[in-house]
Amino acid sequence: MSxxxxxxxxxxxxxxxxxxxxxxxxxxxxDNARYFNVILAGPAGSPYEGGIFRLELFLPADxxxxxxxxxxxxxxxxxxxxxxxxxxxxxxxxxxxxALQIRTVLLSIQALMSEPNPDDPLNNEAADLWxxxxxxxxxxxxxxTTRYAK
Amino acid sequence: MFGADLDxxxxxxxxxxxxxxxxxxxxxxxxxSYGLMDDDTTLTYWTGTILGPLxxxxxxxxxxxxxxxxxxxxxxxxxxxxxxxIHLHCVDSHTGAVDxxxxxxxxxxxxxxxxxxxxxxxxxxxxHPQNRRLQQPPEGSEFSAPSxxxxxx
Numbered sequence: 001m002s003x004x005x006x007x008x009x010x011x012x013x014x015x016x017x018x019x020x021x022x023x024x025x026x027x028x029x030x031d032n033a034r035y036f037n038v039i040l041a042g043p044a045g046s047p048y049e050g051g052i053f054r055l056e057l058f059l060p061a062d063x064x065x066x067x068x069x070x071x072x073x074x075x076x077x078x079x080x081x082x083x084x085x086x087x088x089x090x091x092x093x094x095x096x097x098x099a100l101q102i103r104t105v106l107l108s109i110q111a112l113m114s115e116p117n118p119d120d121p122l123n124n125e126a127a128d129l130w131x132x133x134x135x136x137x138x139x140x141x142x143x144x145t146t147r148y149a150k
Numbered sequence: 151m152f153g154a155d156l157d158x159x160x161x162x163x164x165x166x167x168x169x170x171x172x173x174x175x176x177x178x179x180x181x182x183s184y185g186l187m188d189d190d191t192t193l194t195y196w197t198g199t200i201l202g203p204l205x206x207x208x209x210x211x212x213x214x215x216x217x218x219x220x221x222x223x224x225x226x227x228x229x230x231x232x233x234x235x236i237h238l239h240c241v242d243s244h245t246g247a248v249d250x251x252x253x254x255x256x257x258x259x260x261x262x263x264x265x266x267x268x269x270x271x272x273x274x275x276x277x278h279p280q281n282r283r284l285q286q287p288p289e290g291s292e293f294s295a296p297s298x299x300x301x302x303x
Contacts, residue, residue: 035161061158069164075191083189086167 005033008064012102024106026057034059038070038106042149043114047141048076051149055085055109057102067096068105077137077144079118079127087112088122159261162223166193169265182269184217194219196228196265200273207286208236208276214292215272217265227259228268235287239280240272246293248272 013033016026023041028034038055042048054073060066070092072085080088091100091108121127129137160168170193173184180201187195198215202208214233220226230253232238232246240252250256255263255271275281 029161032159032161034158056161056163058161058164060160069167071163071167073191084167084170084186084191084193 006063009034009059016103021103021107023110024103026102026106034063036102040106040110040113042145043110046114047138048113048145048149051076051145053149055106057105059102064098064100067092067100068102070105070109075144075148076113077123077126077141078113079116079121079123079130080112082122086122088120162219162221163193165224166219173265177266178270182266182273184265184269198230198265198269200269200276203273203277206276206282207284211286211289215269217268219265224261224263227256227263228265230256230268230272231293233292235291235293237284237286238275239278239284240275244293 013026013028020026023043025039027037029037036057038057040053040055042051042053052074053076056071056073058069060069070087072081072087075083075085082088087109089108089112091097091105116127116130118127118130126137126140129140169184170186177183181203182198182200184196184198186193187197196217196219198217200213200215202211202213212234213236216231216233218229220229227250230248232241232248235246237243240249241247242249248256250259253272253275255268
């Protein structure tokens with residue numbers, strides 16, 4: 001059923017190209033139209049500001065019934081993102097809805113960068129520091145941004 | 151569970167993340183296992199272990215392996231080395247490298263094959279009549295890592 005690219009995916013891809021979201025670039029791979037290179041600008045006012053973050057995004061066979069899969073390729077110090085770049089975000093798991101789109105997922109990830117949730121951690125060390133000494137945690141995140149995302 | 155839909159190709163990295171999660175949950179009867187080396191974010195360097203099968207020269211021995219999944223995985227098979235010394239027809243007796251031309255699972259590799267099937271099939275090779283009774287090196291000895299072996303970064 002899912003061999004041909006669904007109209008839904010074509011519509012989303014076209015709209016992302018025609019009407020891009022500021023600070024977000026999404027480019028499909030030439031050999032796999034379900035697989036995208038993503039570039040996110042670190043959100044203003046966050047320790048990731050000024051950084052350029054690369055991600056990969058894949059739409060599984062039963063998208064949009066199932067959430068996209070997303071991974072950071074650029075390392076970042078963040079309580080909800082682990083060392084392999086995996087992201088802990090409710091809408092990518094049990095709170096996914098087919099009404100959400102690639103665009104909303106990426107905006108949510110940007111929002112997560114601005115507002116980490118150290119009570120639901122994937123990187124325990126970063127989450128602990130975020131709760132104990134938020135100034136130091138943000139400084140670490142800023143250092144990683146300078147080291148890896150510029 | 152992998153590649154059930156032949157028309158939708160799961161890209162290398164997401165495929166390997168799936169394999170990693172499956173390996174972390176634990177595989178079947180526990181006779182083989184694998185894991186990612188040193189949080190390798192490129193998902194390239196893996197370790198594997200095989201518990202030698204009963205009623206063979208490999209019984210009660212634990213074999214450590216190094217596996218390298220290149221950028222073309224899973225279209226192309228991984229490169230596999232034994233770290234633990236072993237005498238097996240498909241393994242180079244000096245380096246521990248598994249010879250793809252002598253190893254059925256590597257020779258016939260398709261994207262449906264996984265690190266789990268690789269290790270299970272290598273374990274099955276140990277029970278093959280030509281291998282089963284081969285005299286084995288002293289337990290616990292290791293191959294000296296050749297310069298091109300996937301031993302880390």
